[in-house]
Amino acid sequence: MPRIRLLPEEVHSKIAAGEVVERPASVVKELVENALDAGASRVEVELEEGGLRLIRVSDDGEGMEPEDLRLCWRSHATSKIAGPEDLLRVVTYGFRGEALYSIARVSRLTILSRPRQAGEGYLLRVAFGREEAFRPAASSPGTTVTVEALFRDYPARKAFLKSPRAEAGRALESFRLLALGRPEVRYRFRHDGRETFRWPGGTRRGLLSRLLRVPEEDLLERVYERGAYRLELILTPPERAFSTSRYLFVLVNDRVVRDRSLIAALLEGVRAAFPGGRFPAGALALYVPPHLVDVNVHPAKAEVRFRDEGEVFSFVRSAAERFLSRTVRTPSPPSSGDDLPLSPSPKIFSARAGEEKRSLKVGEDTLPFREPVSRKEGFRFLGLLRDTYALFEVEEGVLFLDFHAAHERLLFEEWRDRGGEAEELLFPAVFELSEEARERLALLGEALEKAGFRVREAGPREIVVEAVPRGGGFPAAEELRGLLEEGISPESFRDKFAARLACRLARKAGERPEPREAEELLRKVREKGLERCPHGRPLFWLVSWHELERRLGRKV
Structure with a gap:
């Protein structure tokens, strides 16, 4: 020695x-x-x-x-x-x-x-x-x-x-x-x-499984190399997204550090599979020759500086993109199912079995059409574009509805106005919280009770969520944890919780709504006069007949 x-x-x-x-x-x-x-x-x-x-x-x-x-x-x-x-x-x-x-x-x-x-x-x-x-x-x-x-x-x-x-x-x-x-x-x-x-003692993947309370087989691990750099990524897949980036850990030469640039590079690389407000959890472990990184820039050695920050950022971002391409699965073709009303169910719907369809090729996309429905609502459903937008003919022209955003806004309205009726979780949710989050939890006592939550402490760092607002299920408990970690006040709790849960439960792109469900979405959006989702994005885009005819050179 x-x-x-x-x-x-x-x-x-x-x-x-x-x-x-x-x-x-x-x-x-x-x-x-x-x-x-x-x-x-x-x-x-x-x-x-x-x-x-x-x-x-x-x-x-x-x-x-x-x-x-x-x-x-x-x-x-x-x-x-x-x-x-x-x-x-x-x-x-x-x-x-x-x-x-x-x-x-x-x-x-x-x-x-x-x-x-x-x-x-x-x-x-x-x-x-x-x-x-x-x-x-x-x-x-x-x-x-x-x-x-x-x-x-x-x-x-x-x-x-x-x-x-x-x-x-x-x-x-x-x-x-x-x-x-x-x-x-x-x-x-x-x-x-x-x-x-x-x-x-064991592997990093095994320890992450323990800390994140995620089955080890659900953690995806890949290794990438570029020149003198080596990167290990151990991340949860999109279907196990978290509501906060707090559970992304960065290591440089086996030293845990705070580095927003590396986190930003990772998130930029995987953003196609993680929509706003959803994040992977896991570890980004970067290995760099010692002379290419300075660990002497922070008294507690909590930050580092790279000799070539641009090269490191590019490497991590491209590795994250490749990681995503190998782990994201293409959704299975939709199967037939019964008509269902609007609900937070994550199931994928398709048109009813036996319903006659015809298709129109537009570039790489196929637009399914069905026979016109009654126009008493003032619109008729034409089909889906890129499994994301519902296309309607309306009295004013042609309307493109972002069905995820529309469903999210309707759920937001429902959860924001809902009373505080609680339901017991069949299996109580156990979470670990940082001390800052535990302090916020103490301040939110009355607001949580009014919303329908019942929470108790289970150890120095653990809490048990025994009950959630009726209909919220386990996702409601997870969103509560995310809000506690990110910061929330009693005054803003109801709106922020409603917005996060609505985003979590709403139909996602690729989850094809059944035609009648798409019609119900538009009917409620028009009925309530809604225009934007809780995050401020437009719910729809309307192309008027006048604009369409002008663009196509018809007589206006």
């Missing part, structure tokens, strides 16, 4: 400065990163009172020699870089030499470490920046770091922390993100004596 040394001024002056200890979660992150850099195959985290009373991180990694242990908590002490050129090829999680120093200044820090080949370990204790003890001690191979009384002498820092449960939740979220980078490692997390997460 490389020896620990104090960095010279010429090196640590080039490292982005910044306080790395903001809350218990940041302590957990730094200590777990050190464990992974030490080659651990097992990492365990224990918290008490949200981490303010105790944080303990244990690993079975390489351990430290006594002289390295005594030096490790000093400012800018690190074994991971030596000269300025090393900053151009960082391959470890940590490298700044700030973490233990910062933690030792604001807590009582105890480190027990034993190298794998050594017969005994050593113990180091530092209390609020002053060394108190350094001696031999019995120890298993590896390192155990205990942090107690965090921020005891810093009341201003403690004032910005949340409740112990909220802080434990943030720490667990940080811990599980680190596990995504190294899923082959065994992980365990406990808070106040209760185990809240355990992972026996």
Whole structure:
């Protein structure tokens, strides 16, 4: 193992400065990163009172020699870089030499470490920046770091922390993100004596299945390469879309980072299969030679900068497009079925069996026609265009109806005006929420009850949705989770929930409505005087007879 040394001024002056200890979660992150850099195959985290009373991180990694242990908590002490050129090829999680120093200044820090080949370990204790003890001690191979009384002498820092449960939740979220980078490692997390997460080690796909609560076989995995770049995509298919992009995780060289550009490239590549408000979930893992990416642009190493950002964006976008082309299935030909009224059912309808049709070829599209129906409504249905638009002859001319948008607006009107009658879910929905989402949930109590929701807590991060507004089913519970994660106020909850659920339940392009259903859509749209969907898009386009005749050169 490389020896620990104090960095010279010429090196640590080039490292982005910044306080790395903001809350218990940041302590957990730094200590777990050190464990992974030490080659651990097992990492365990224990918290008490949200981490303010105790944080303990244990690993079975390489351990430290006594002289390295005594030096490790000093400012800018690190074994991971030596000269300025090393900053151009960082391959470890940590490298700044700030973490233990910062933690030792604001807590009582105890480190027990034993190298794998050594017969005994050593113990180091530092209390609020002053060394108190350094001696031999019995120890298993590896390192155990205990942090107690965090921020005891810093009341201003403690004032910005949340409740112990909220802080434990943030720490667990940080811990599980680190596990995504190294899923082959065994992980365990406990808070106040209760185990809240355990992972026996395995594949990233398997861990994502666990975190997203999606069957592993429903996660699609592809690998792409271009020159020096390699990309692994593990995503849910369109039929398992989520209502938020929060569950898209970005990794660069196995480091989870925040990178809006990479997310944007991915979403641009798959947008054909994920309409507005719907997103895939999963992981985007990019592997780049160390000299082509700068990980020293953020104090907490949460962001990176690429040498050629345009090339990376292009690579991810094109890979996402290819991923989509291999995973999106062409809808099956429509089968016959009975006439059904407007409803949120996602089934695909077609014209009734035996109904006579004739077709008109227009380019690559076939427009099915049927015999004229009664014109007492002032219109007649002509057929479908590209399985997306219903074509009508109306008194004013020819009307193109976007049947998804029309159905969405009608459902929106229904859900917005519906009372708060609740229905029990046959199988209650269990979701994990971020701490921010849990705080919003607490503020929405009365609004949720009025809408028909019944929600209870099931653990430090889990909620159980037992009842939803009548007719909403499981999609209503999923949309509630999406709104909680993205942000919602009690005043806007009813409208936003109605808009999201309507988009989720409305007929989609490719789900051919039965002719009578298309007629019912137009009749209700005209009856209610509706013109736009909840997102502001037009429901229809009308070409007047006057315009048609003018365009075709007929006498006007």
